[in-house]
Amino acid sequence: MTADHPRPPPRRRLFAPGRNELMGLFWQLLVVGIAVGVIAFLWSNTVTNLSARRITTGFAFLGREAGMPIADGLLAYNPRDTYFWAFVVGVGNTLRVAVIGIVLATILGTVIGISRLSANWLLSRLAAVYVETLRDIPLLLQLLFWYVLMQALPAARAAWRPVEGVFLSNRGLILPAIPLGPLQLSVLATALLGFAAFYLVRRQLIVQQLRDGKPRPAWPFALGLIVALPAMVSVLLGVSWTIEWPQLRGFNFVGGLTLAPEYFALLIALVTYTSAFIAEIVRSGIQSVPRGQWDAANALGMRRSFMLRQIILPQALRVIVPPMTSQYLNLTKNSSLAVAIGYQDVVSIANTTLNQTGQAIEAIALIMAVFLTISLSISFFMNWYNARIALVER
């Protein structure tokens, strides 16, 4: 009888895949095969179609003369420049609206989010109505609405002047400006350096305070490094800080800083729309801090501002930062709605290029490259920031 002897376990050979592995391999081959097949099909069609239309693929067209007008560029541009430069100007325009939009939306959203938690009934209701209304109406509709309002503003001659030197007309918003030359910029750079130095000094002060428990005031350093140092440089170099006031000449303004109606409408729409989402994030972040933390801080007798800064905010930020990242990404992507009102961002310029040259694949690839780069940079920065403020556990 063989039943007495337990059967030896089947010996597994080294390269014998089991049934599961075989199935896995089969599925992968199938899916990859389908994907490759579809892409090859589309590719061959595209190549045939392009050669039928006498369009050569490749990025050589970037060196050709663009010939498209760009009305409102951050960088100098004229229609005789190349497509490449037109793209760069477009990227500049996208960044100009995205960066300023992110900063303003964060400020406005935080204010509204905190207002929603206010003990003042009227203020919290108004904030709630703001959030609900703006969140539930498509951004594109809001953008068209703002743009129509911009166009309905009086002409330059009859411009509104809310404050002296500020003009609001159908030419956009005109503000007084300080012309920034290399001298002025170097003073600003000094201030930035001073700020960085102050940050390091402050860290050192905290380290010392942790050692002996004696508080050391940081404000003299702040005053010295951020205010006095740049002021000294400014005086030494003899930099002039004259304000350039806009003036009405004929039908338009000269001098000052002009925000074109397209840019201004896009900025308002993006900022108000995104701030409604940021307000909700800020509100839920603050609410996520457990009550016990407030009670404990109160029990320690902390001042309210100190408590918010040192106890509540660091804990709230952990909840706030990750969803904030995706709002920043949304704002950047939404800036491409610019094409609907004729602000020339990178998508709009790519679209014009595409219509002029027929280089569809290249234009779309450039858009993707630009947005992927911006998205990755924002994610990278926010992940770094998030790691910095993350809870340090034992």
Added chain:
Amino acid sequence: MTVIADIPDAPRRARRPQIGNPVLRWLRANLFSSIPNGILSVVLLAILAKGVFSFVQWGVANAVWLTPANDSSACRAVRGVGACWAIIPEKYRFILFGTYPFDEQWRPALSVLLFIALYYLSTRRALWRRELVFLWIGALALISVLMWGGVLGLSFVSQDRWGGLPVTLILATFGLAFGFPLGILVALGRRSKLPAIRSLSVLYVELIRGVPLVSLLFMASVMFPLFMPAGFNIDKLLRAQVAIILFAGAYLAEVIRGGLQAVPRGQYEAADALGLSYWRKHRLIVLPQAIRHVIPPLVNTFIAFFKDTSLVLIIGIFDLLTTAKTAIIDPAWQQFSVEIYIFVAAIYFIFCFAMSRYSRSLEAARGG
């Protein structure tokens, strides 16, 4: 910094005896609890009163409500001081239904009602069963028959005459109906142990989420003809619909992936122990739990891309926003776009607000 409610400043005192007029008490507690708060309330009230007063003056007192057909002279007389609501009875048929044959417009109207009924039924918890899938298939088929016609004595209406609200609802609903299964597959792919499938899923999701919808729509409208064999072409609306499905699929996949991660490991292991195959394991055990977890964020995603369907304006498809924008090209009514935009915004708002209320009630039901 404003005072933050529901956070105690000091240990709570014993409740004061409730004396005096309840209205005054309420005012005192909610508007005038401290001096800065009182000042803030007064300032806000003043701003609010001024805003409401000027809006009522513009929108009600000085407004023109009705004019004889295609005559905007009364409106032009009050331009700048009063609203011209008369433009809405003048143009609402075009805004809602676009260029759909005028006498047949009961069909898109009925389709809109069917969509609303479908949404309503989908929110009923009692109906969250497999039959819901058949309900969706049935309703969408019925809507297709109504819109296209060509059978049952309905005259055929080609889709380039469709417009307005039905197109918005079609883009959003079909986007969800096809994007959802796609999202499930991609979410499973992204969590798969098979490297090739996982990397394809990651590539798809990240590429779509990395670029704006506008560029996807451009791609659908400009590049699609290049991709296809010569002579083969499909309708513009369908191409936009495909772009929206691909877009929705990527975003829904990320939401569903979150739900999959929330299903405890033990559930997977138990299903494996029962000897269920991969598909049966997911269909019977994992996905029902995962999706229940993420219904509120799914509704929020749906709201987001319901609003995003308005972007088809940029490639010239006649959805609700495009018909509104087209309605004011009419030179007689050109100057009254603000009124039209308010009207259309109200329609979008009603849909989105209802959905966000629903999502919030789900969250409250789960949290409470």
